Amino acid sequence: MAWRSVTVIAVLLFGVLLALSPGYGFHRDELYFRVLAAHPDWGYVDQPPLTPMLARAALALFGDSLTAIRVFPALSVAVLVFLMALIARELGGRGVAQALTAAGTAGGAYTMIAGHTLLTVSFDLPLWAAAILFVLRALLRDPRWWLAAGAVIGLATYNKHLIAMLVLGLAGGLLAVGPRRVLAGPWVWAGALLALALAAPNLVYQATHDWPQLEMAAALSENKGDGMRALFVPMQVLLFGPVVAVIGAFGFVRLWRDTRVRALAVAYPVTAVLTLISGGRFDYTAGLILLLFAAGCVGVEAAGPGRVRSGAVSLAMNTLGCAVIALPLIPVGVLARTPVPAINEVAREAIGWPRLDDAVAGILRSLPPEDRSRTVIVTANYGEYGSLSRAGLPRVYSGHNQLWQYGPPPESGTVAIVMDIGPMRRDLQFTSCELRAEVDNGVGIDNEEQGLRIHLCRGLDQPWSTTWHRWRHFS
Template identity: 50%
Template sequence: MNGATPPPRPTPLHWRTLLPVALALVGVLLALATRYGYHRDELYFRLLGRHLAAGYVDQPVGTPALARLTTGLFGDNLVALRLPAALAAAGTALLAAALAAEFGAGRRGQLLAAIGTATGVFPLVDGHVLVTSAIDAPIWLGTILCSVRALLRDPRWWLAAGAVAGVGLLNKQLIVLLAIGLAAGLAAVGPRRTLRDRYLWLGVALAAVLGAPSIVYQVTHGFPQLAMASALSSHGGTENRIEFVPFQLVLLGPLLVPIWWAGLRALARRPAWRPVRCLVVAYPVAGLIALVGGGRADYVIGLVVAFFAIGCAVLDAPPTVPAGHWRRWLRLAAVAVAVDAVVAALISLPVLPVRWAGRTPIPALNPAMRDAVGWPAYVRQVEAVYRSVPDPAATALLTGNYGEAGAIDRYGTGLPAVHSGQNELWEQGPPPDSGTAAVVVGIAPEQLPGVFGHCEVRDRLDNGVGVDNEEQGRPILYCTGRTAPWPTLWPRLRHLD
């Protein structure tokens, strides 16, 4: 710009090549949707979906609303619940191809970007289960794509970027990280005049309007997301900080690191791409904020996918490389994507029978796999304990976390309404005050000081397949002699994590 090297010319999207990739991805994800079982977060979203609100203490309304929408339309089953995640994964792959096209990638580069994104480690994990990060992925990449178009071609694309980011605020506030990173990048490396562009600020205003339910909820409820972030940082922040930098290498897969690094490097060096160099700064800025806050490594995966897509454009159209070398690099990249896809599928998807998977390192590598195992078995144990108590009608049912509560709600028969002190479930209130006994799931007796006069362990949760997850081995208690009315005791049981 300013008489310097002109920006790259976008290439047409090769839809006939790309759509089969997206459709195949959706098909595979839905075909495997019923393997293993619900993820704990999905059980929670299913519960929250029946109590839709402007927001919740731990998240906006977006993902619970999607859970309610798809299960209401297609039935209360895993395929229906996971349909939005599968579609989001396919959308992310297509957006990666579109971003590669913005930087001049032809059919091969676009195909490489789509397949590499579709089969990356974390994209497959998120595409398999309905979690907030599954929906966040296309939000981040869509915002980045619109921002690139605004910087390279037409500033009116800031309106589209704002619209996408505003919708993202209804799902997860992490999109603010990207906004801060882009603003820091524009201030540091330019083009600084963009910060005075009216379309940029109109886009910001549009994001605020579309995200207003989430913003208003936070303001009127004392910014509970800050308390939630602090709680998450204190619980798992140290581990997340240790893992943050090395895990950047496995977000898509170790074999794909050279490709996305090539994209980042080209952004930093090519004169024609100077207008979008702010992305190079956005990555460490957003990453540093996430790191200091104890956030997970995948919080910035949207930028990594963007660099990968740009790297695919670099491989597809190298400016000064002889044709023979160029084709060799492209073939090596294709092999890397293929090998990465196989490894990622084994780690990220329920390919192996659950009993086999339990004997492998996969549960340790993929926490989402652990959290999708054993729920029906756990609920059967709870039912057995509940049926054995002297007066079931006067016995409350408590759980230590939302996964246990959601599983009991989904699979339980002949059980009372379940209550939990975790996150938004605490806000739904305590059990009825009739009776002084309770079956308590997943909470050790020493965690209930002064709540009951006596607690005894009646059983311990066992998924029966040897997968060591958060529930495995936790007690099922029968507690009697409640010491005070539930409204008095309920504040003691609240926890954010």
């Protein structure tokens, strides 16, 4: 193992991510995780508990700041760098291949986004890498490694159920191209049973709550499925940068030629097809792209010093381009004049929250004391809820995803500051509503909150308890 070079790369990545962690602002998912962290549970309607509980731990250990909540993501992708180097070694790569794999992984746009911001993918990437590493060891060394793979897969279900895509891709590969003798042995099934046993509490939560993740997945597919399908092919190239994609293409060929691990090559197209059919996000294949890249780096090393030099230079250029897209390097005042907001949703949705907080707080302050005491705030999404809650505004509610469970507002809330309310809901719920503010983030970034209309509504026509079901929505 090329411990020194891989360690330098991982430590450098961790340091850069922490140094840049205060850039821009909280992403809407981070604001949501802060809220869920105050409500520990075995699961939520839109996700398992791991990422919210890591947010809770970060808040307790490091305080409530951008840097604090981003320590664990930065550490997680540093671990990912080590795991990918180990995968390269498992595939026969020596020091050069391991260093190239570590560098390309660390310099990928998706890696840097996942390490800069607290997202579920921040922890999903290393969990996939660990599962793939143990599968490789089971196929190449000792079938008892299926137990380790099963343990990681079971634990990964507490972060995202997306690990099922890896299982389906691998199963499809083994059935299609073998080695099928693996399926006749006891260890792969023992690993599967261990995965199910570890995932059981998570599955019990879903079963006892009417499988909310299925409802959530259906909503996502309906809302964004067509857009995700259109973006799928270009984003396979852009996720970690075009150089990683090209090396990964050669890695696919290398895996295909080795009958022992050919199933893992096939796992990528199987997962891609499943993603396209389901209308899932284009990043569902990210863990397998990194596997193909690691295999490609082994091939670069085998091709000789000339190919290694050109590969290293190309990866360095790839890293520079990805860093500009993924990290807060561009001043926020000129960000809107670049293509970055269109490419990087995470950067785009981290802009403008203080403007929203000020707009709502200003409306609340403008009310007479008797109205202020009976005012509730109803947001359109979890980002708004999280931002306003963090700003200390009282009596905030939302029908979005898990937050619907924390309502309805009290019946005394006869005055409401409401975000993005439609005419049907407005007319059914309130006697009167007036537009009081329109949010402008001040830098021209076209995100979800830009142009948000905020109404002040009075007079409940119907009690909150009987109409709260109308406010529930998934996205």
